[in-house]
Amino acid sequence: MIVIVDERDLVKEGYHSLFGREGVVSAGFRSEEFGTWVENAPEGDLKSVQAFLIGECDQNAVSPRRLRDLTGAPVIALSEQHSLDNTLRLFDAGVDDVIRKPVHIREILARISAIRRRASDQAAHTQVGPMRIFADGRDPEIDGEPMPLPRRERRILEYLASNSGRRVTKTQVFNAIYGVFDDEVEENVVESHISKLRKKLRERLGFDPVDSKRFLGYRLVV
Numbered sequence: 001m002i003v004i005v006d007e008r009d010l011v012k013e014g015y016h017s018l019f020g021r022e023g024v025v026s027a028g029f030r031s032e033e034f035g036t037w038v039e040n041a042p043e044g045d046l047k048s049v050q051a052f053l054i055g056e057c058d059q060n061a062v063s064p065r066r067l068r069d070l071t072g073a074p075v076i077a078l079s080e081q082h083s084l085d086n087t088l089r090l091f092d093a094g095v096d097d098v099i100r101k102p103v104h105i106r107e108i109l110a111r112i113s114a115i116r117r118r119a120s121d122q123a124a125h126t127q128v129g130p131m132r133i134f135a136d137g138r139d140p141e142i143d144g145e146p147m148p149l150p151r152r153e154r155r156i157l158e159y160l161a162s163n164s165g166r167r168v169t170k171t172q173v174f175n176a177i178y179g180v181f182d183d184e185v186e187e188n189v190v191e192s193h194i195s196k197l198r199k200k201l202r203e204r205l206g207f208d209p210v211d212s213k214r215f216l217g218y219r220l221v222v
Helices: 009-021 031-040 043-047 064-071 084-092 105-120 151-162 170-178 189-205
Strands: 002-005 026-029 051-054 075-079 097-100 125-128 131-134 210-213 217-220
Touching: 002 009, 002 031, 009 026, 009 105, 026 031, 031 064, 043 064, 043 170, 051 064, 051 105, 064 075, 075 084, 075 105, 084 097, 097 105, 125 151, 131 151, 131 189, 151 170, 151 189, 151 217, 170 189, 170 217, 189 210
Parallel strands: 002 026, 002 051, 051 075, 075 097
Antiparallel strands: 125 131, 210 217
């Protein structure tokens, strides 16, 4: 889940729509409500955040260093002021990157992926046998050929790959794919998505790279 902090509803709704087209869940907050949510959200909800995008907001209500300590997620400033002084001020405040608007949504996702990769010393992709899984929205490749997947299944595969073989629960997968604020979708939908994904992977790979344990969750065998 990507969290956007901006006082302007139009900006939040715009990014929410653009991220949605890429199959990425997002949630928008104003500064005041964001501060309240961060201080009261369960740890599992905070850990489901992939990145924070900070736009026009009360800087006193948003502490990049505090957010990183709580979640480990990168904090990126969206800047409309194309000046060196403003860029340096944002870096001094503790953000991980400054992106000047306008910017394509895929560039934002690529920057988030690069920051997370550097932080965890991950490679640009995860290799599972002949399959290569990317974290920037591209479909996985098998023997160098793209394997098109529906966006939910692709995001689940990316999420499993991003956890480097660690087991994740159904709730964690749901929060990462649908977000912690989606009350219209039942959590059990994850089982259906993963079942379809595993069938496709078995057909193409000749083996099932997803290990599941009842009550414990799923992990990608890398």
